[in-house]
Amino acid sequence: MSNKTISSVGEFGFINIIKKKFALQRRNKQVSVPIGDDCFCFKSGGINLCVTKDMLVEDVHFKKEWTYPQELGAKAVEVNVSDAASMGGALPKYIFIGLGLPPETDFKYVEKIYQGIKNACAKYKILLAGGDSVKSDKIIISVTVIAVGGKNIVQRTGAKAGDLIGVTNTFGNAGAGVELLYKYAGKRKFNKEEKYLIKKQNSPQARLKEAGKIAKYLTSMTDASDGLYVSLDLIAAKAGANIALEKIPLSKELKNVFKDKQKQINLALFGAEDFELVFTVAKSKAAAVKKLVPTVSYIGEITDSKKVKYFYNGKEQKIKYAGFKHF
Numbered sequence: 001m002s003n004k005t006i007s008s009v010g011e012f013g014f015i016n017i018i019k020k021k022f023a024l025q026r027r028n029k030q031v032s033v034p035i036g037d038d039c040f041c042f043k044s045g046g047i048n049l050c051v052t053k054d055m056l057v058e059d060v061h062f063k064k065e066w067t068y069p070q071e072l073g074a075k076a077v078e079v080n081v082s083d084a085a086s087m088g089g090a091l092p093k094y095i096f097i098g099l100g101l102p103p104e105t106d107f108k109y110v111e112k113i114y115q116g117i118k119n120a121c122a123k124y125k126i127l128l129a130g131g132d133s134v135k136s137d138k139i140i141i142s143v144t145v146i147a148v149g150g151k152n153i154v155q156r157t158g159a160k161a162g163d164l165i166g167v168t169n170t171f172g173n174a175g176a177g178v179e180l181l182y183k184y185a186g187k188r189k190f191n192k193e194e195k196y197l198i199k200k201q202n203s204p205q206a207r208l209k210e211a212g213k214i215a216k217y218l219t220s221m222t223d224a225s226d227g228l229y230v231s232l233d234l235i236a237a238k239a240g241a242n243i244a245l246e247k248i249p250l251s252k253e254l255k256n257v258f259k260d261k262q263k264q265i266n267l268a269l270f271g272a273e274d275f276e277l278v279f280t281v282a283k284s285k286a287a288a289v290k291k292l293v294p295t296v297s298y299i300g301e302i303t304d305s306k307k308v309k310y311f312y313n314g315k316e317q318k319i320k321y322a323g324f325k326h327f
């Protein structure tokens, strides 16, 4: 037994250790996308089934004072649908809900979480297939979604030098929202633009339709749950990339509430939880993708430098990781 803590190993270090420990088990012909992507996919009866799990934990992902229980239930579904979307628009079909609840939790509160889950399931035509319920110190919602992959399964790997890097919409809103909540919740009222940013934090929307429309053109994709910087590392780091920071799309609300340009960029790169898709596409297909999803912006290009380099109006900027860490 070592005396290392999980914090010293880190989230990604820990996942890599698990992957290695179970390496032999992964040599299986049915597996089309192994552990390490947004979903695990395996072939069954000629179709690809894609499975994913994401959790929401009280005081880590939300605070009861900041989020309506309906929003929480819906968000627990949306963040999982977002992982299905990032496989190229895999269609979510079945959901399992693991709930951890402090015994004194108001039953009405739990009913409202389930109303949110039900609303989001109805939106995507997902069937509740089961779950588990246990006592815990904090509220935990652990969701598993089973989705049916389309003709084109898009993985995190696959980007090639010369591909353009696209994003489905603006970045930084959800991070801005949670920052406003930490600073001002319970202290003062929020204005309309601040409320917009807070809504982006509490009610993210998976880009499932968008993913399905463009999947056939893409060489790689992931969803930006941990922020744009991490997503770019995931899809581009093995090849390399040049990113034009001034091209990252920002909402007018973000720009009005946070006037400092550097702050806007930090929120876009490290704010996280925007659940926009980050993808790569051959240059010749980039216009077709933009036509299908007009909110798409291209923010850079894949290179063969093995590094993600950041530029602002052509001038290289050194950027160090400054985002959320679980451990």
Ligand SMILES: Nc1ncnc2c1ncn2[C@@H]1O[C@H](COP(=O)(O)OP(=O)(O)OP(=O)(O)O)[C@@H](O)[C@H]1O
Pocket (backbone or CB within 6 Å): 015, 018, 034, 035, 036, 037, 038, 039, 040, 053, 054, 083, 225, 226
């Ligand atoms: N505790 C764990 N045991 C086994 N596999 C894990 C564990 N935690 C994560 N993984 C796997 O590691 C890979 C990366 O997980 P990660 O959580 O970064 O992906 P994600 O779900 O897209 O991100 P996020 O949790 O930010 O939404 C996935 O294949 C995931 O299933």
Ligand SMILES: Cc1ncc(C[n+]2csc(CCOP(=O)(O)O)c2C)c(N)n1
Pocket (backbone or CB within 6 Å): 054, 055, 059, 060, 061, 062, 063, 178, 225, 226, 271, 272, 273, 324
């Ligand atoms: C109360 C509260 N404090 C902090 C945050 C910010 N936050 C939580 S998890 C996460 C990264 C993605 O997590 P995961 O990898 O689990 O998807 C971020 C940026 C929040 N939403 N609520």
Ligand SMILES: [Mg+2]
Pocket (backbone or CB within 6 Å): 038, 082, 083, 086, 222, 223, 224, 225
């Ligand atoms: Mg993901």
